[in-house]
Amino acid sequence: MRFSTxxxxxxxxxxxSAVDIRFMEDWSxxxxxxxxxxxxxxxxxxxxxxAGNPMYVLVTAxxxxxxxxxxxxGDNQCISKATEWFGVPGQxxxxxxxxxxxxxxxxxxxxxxxxxxxxxxC
Numbered sequence: 001m002r003f004s005t006x007x008x009x010x011x012x013x014x015x016x017s018a019v020d021i022r023f024m025e026d027w028s029x030x031x032x033x034x035x036x037x038x039x040x041x042x043x044x045x046x047x048x049x050x051a052g053n054p055m056y057v058l059v060t061a062x063x064x065x066x067x068x069x070x071x072x073x074g075d076n077q078c079i080s081k082a083t084e085w086f087g088v089p090g091q092x093x094x095x096x097x098x099x100x101x102x103x104x105x106x107x108x109x110x111x112x113x114x115x116x117x118x119x120x121x122c
Contacts, residue, residue, distance in 0.1 A: 019062055021045040021103050023055035029094035033058070039105070044078035046102035054099035064090040067108035072100030 019041075022033035034055070036045035047055070059070045068087035072095050074080045082100050087093035093105070 019105065020060050021105065022058040022060060023047050023103075024058055025055055027056055027096045029056060029058040029092070029096060041106050042104055044073075044102055044104050046076040046078070054101050056099055057093075057095040057103040059087070059093040059095070059103070059105045062087060062089075062091070062093065062105075063107065068093055069106040069108060070095050071104055071106075072098060073102040074100060076101045078102045078104050 019039050020035050020037050021039055022029075022035040024031060024033050034047040036043075039045060054074070057070065057072050059068065062068045066089055068089075070085045070087065070093045071078070071081055072083040074082040083095055083098040085093055085095045095103070
């Protein structure tokens with residue numbers, strides 16, 4: 001049992017290690033980008049104020065079976081949250097409602113189809 005838990009954790013770490021956060025000028029998350037490559041969940045990515053105006057964010061290469069959460073920030077230190085998106089497993093996350101200076105992503109602890117309502121005691 002412990003060995004399978006280690007393999008599962010290792011598999012998640014390996015699959016998450018190729019996730020990129022890209023800052024895009026175009027709201028459709030296409031075209032040129034400034035990117036942070038191979039980010040782990042929860043790591044802040046910023047392109048700095050010197051690069052110009054805030055940009056839209058694309059979180060790409062997410063694991064195909066995990067629910068994702070992307071957060072965009074108005075500062076370059078991932079402190080002042082400006083927008084938040086929840087992704088669909090297996091799809092890139094285009095955060096295109098508000099331009100930001102920094103971003104990070106998280107993988108939720110359960111696959112979307114496994115999440116159910118939490119029972120509360122009487």
